[in-house]
Amino acid sequence: MEERTTVLLVHGAVGNDGLRHREAELCALTGQEEALLAACPGRLTPADCATALLAAATRRIGGIAPVSAEMVAGLTVGDRERMLLSLTQLTLGETIELVLPCPAACGAMLEIELRPGALLDAPADPEEPEHVIWTGTAEGRWRVRFRLPNGHDQQAAARAADPALALIAGCILECRDPAGMAITPAEAASSFAAPLGNAFEQLDPFAETVAAITCTSCGAEGAALIDGFAILHAGLGRGEGLFADTYRMARAYHWSEREIHALPIARRKRYLALADQIAA
């Protein structure tokens, strides 16, 4: 299995050279990241954990290296999702099996095969970081200037009473009523959540990746939201595998925990298979 991959980001990151860098190079997850995931959520939100995970796994973005947690948190939600899906493919394989409830809630559980790579078709040209929408009410046309949500916004919103609204409010740079008077981002977010949500979706389409599903029991059709972080978290479990593997590897190869945790997960599994053959 390849231990590195690259994924093209839609928006990317701006380097010290003032240029936009879009190609992210990722490494397969090792036991170190698995231990980090096992400790999540704990006091951290999934968005915090995703930032730590991506910072650990990203070797470079274009010509920018090393890549800090700060830089990863500054990427758009959609770019982060592209990186998480790419890591899922690299770490867990080309095909992932998911179990989801029927979209019409008939009680059936559906087993679907997901190919993360197929969700990662090449993005179009990058969008500008700031946008304006005009939206009408009975009083006239309102002007809302906003930027796209990034990892910092996700991390902050996860701690708010209403995360969806907090995410939108955090991205509003300015909102003016038909008379040209400014209103606060919080007011603008509750008034214009729907048009702003649509604009986010259009400008950062990978932020919400969905897979079409059909219930095998009642025939209902629907869409399942694909969350790269949740899939990785579920796929790697809660660390029991890591600690059991470490114990077995330490016995078979006399390596330190640090050395074992530094191995890509797929390679650790191959060593263990070998140890089993030798022992058998």
Ligand SMILES: [Zn+2]
């Ligand atoms: Zn059903």
